Amino acid sequence: MPAHNEAELLADSVTAVVHGLRSEGAPFEVLVVENGSGDSTHAIARELESQIGELRVDTLAKADYGAALRRGLLSVRGDAVVNFDVDYYDLDFLTAAVALVRSELDPPAIVVGSKRAPGAHDHRSWPRRFVTWAFTSLLRVLFGLGVSDTHGMKAMRRDAVVPLAGECRFDADLFDTELVIRAERAGLVVTEIPVTVSERRPSRTSIVGRATRSLWGLARLRAVLWRERRTR
Numbered sequence: 001m002p003a004h005n006e007a008e009l010l011a012d013s014v015t016a017v018v019h020g021l022r023s024e025g026a027p028f029e030v031l032v033v034e035n036g037s038g039d040s041t042h043a044i045a046r047e048l049e050s051q052i053g054e055l056r057v058d059t060l061a062k063a064d065y066g067a068a069l070r071r072g073l074l075s076v077r078g079d080a081v082v083n084f085d086v087d088y089y090d091l092d093f094l095t096a097a098v099a100l101v102r103s104e105l106d107p108p109a110i111v112v113g114s115k116r117a118p119g120a121h122d123h124r125s126w127p128r129r130f131v132t133w134a135f136t137s138l139l140r141v142l143f144g145l146g147v148s149d150t151h152g153m154k155a156m157r158r159d160a161v162v163p164l165a166g167e168c169r170f171d172a173d174l175f176d177t178e179l180v181i182r183a184e185r186a187g188l189v190v191t192e193i194p195v196t197v198s199e200r201r202p203s204r205t206s207i208v209g210r211a212t213r214s215l216w217g218l219a220r221l222r223a224v225l226w227r228e229r230r231t232r
Contacts, residue, residue: 001032002068006086007039009200013086014048014055020091021054030055033072036063066175073156073165082155083176087200090153096193097155109160109188110180113153113195120194128199131211138215142222143181147192150177160188169224173210174217181225 001017003010014030021028032049034042034057045057058075060067069083080098084090090113097111115122115132122129132149139145154176164182168175183190 001030001084001086001089002065002072003032003034003037003041003045003086004063004065004068005037005039005041007037007041007044009086010041010044011048013084013089014045014052017084017089017091018052018054020094024095027078028054029076029078031058031072031076032056033058033060033068033075035060035065035068064171066171066173069175070165070168070171073158074162076158079158080155081158081161082153084153088152088197090195093153093193093195094155097153100191100193101155101157106189107157108191109157109183110190111155112147112149112180112190112192114147114149114192115152115195115197116148117192117194121196123196123198125199131214134211135214138218139177139181142218143225144184145181146184147180147190149192150180152197153195154180170217170221172217173213174221178221181221185225 001014010032014032018030021030032045032055034045042059049055049057058071060071072083073081080101082094082098093113097113100111101107101109114120116136122132132151136145136149139150161179161183164179164186167182168178170178180190
């Protein structure tokens with residue numbers, strides 16, 4: 001769970017996830033990667049760590065969502081890894097997605113919790129829904145993306161995705177998108193489960209700013225992947 005300036009929600013979210021996982025009866029760990037917070041997020045995370053045996057806390061000096069995801073993926077010890085956001089988690093998705101990545105018959109490398117798949121329910125504001133639609137539409141056109149979403153909750157088979165994480169060149173908003181694209185291009189199975197998403201707090205970044213960063217980032221990612229393909 002990446003955490004940047006999440007003092008308001010962190011304790012409730014971590015507690016809910018831990019209690020839900022305990023009820024499943026299987027061994028687990030929760031890793032919070034605090035990154036560049038200017039509020040009391042780090043102190044709250046450390047206090048929770050002292051109280052919850054299954055919780056570990058890591059920290060990055062710089063605020064970077066993608067770098068926090070990467071650090072978490074490379075640091076956890078289980079065979080199945082699920083990433084949640086502090087303001088966006090779903091234990092039903094966790095149960096279903098982990099069962100898929102741990103299945104014995106052709107298990108997927110990544111299961112995406114899709115906000116756009118048939119049966120999904122996206123209750124966010126219409127500008128955020130539009131940005132998600134535009135972003136994933138570009139991914140289909142520019143990269144031939146097979147799934148309908150790349151951001152948000154995902155379950156991953158750790159042995160399959162760790163080598164790909166080492167190849168990823170982008171952090172910030174693009175790490176998980178690049179990871180999904182690289183998995184598909186490597187011939188790994190990537191599938192999705194429709195989810196319901198609601199806003200638990202306002203977006204931290206402006207819609208215009210994020211859209212501009214995403215467009216520039218996708219152009220750079222396409223160039224990187226094109227160069228890699230030319231040199232192989």
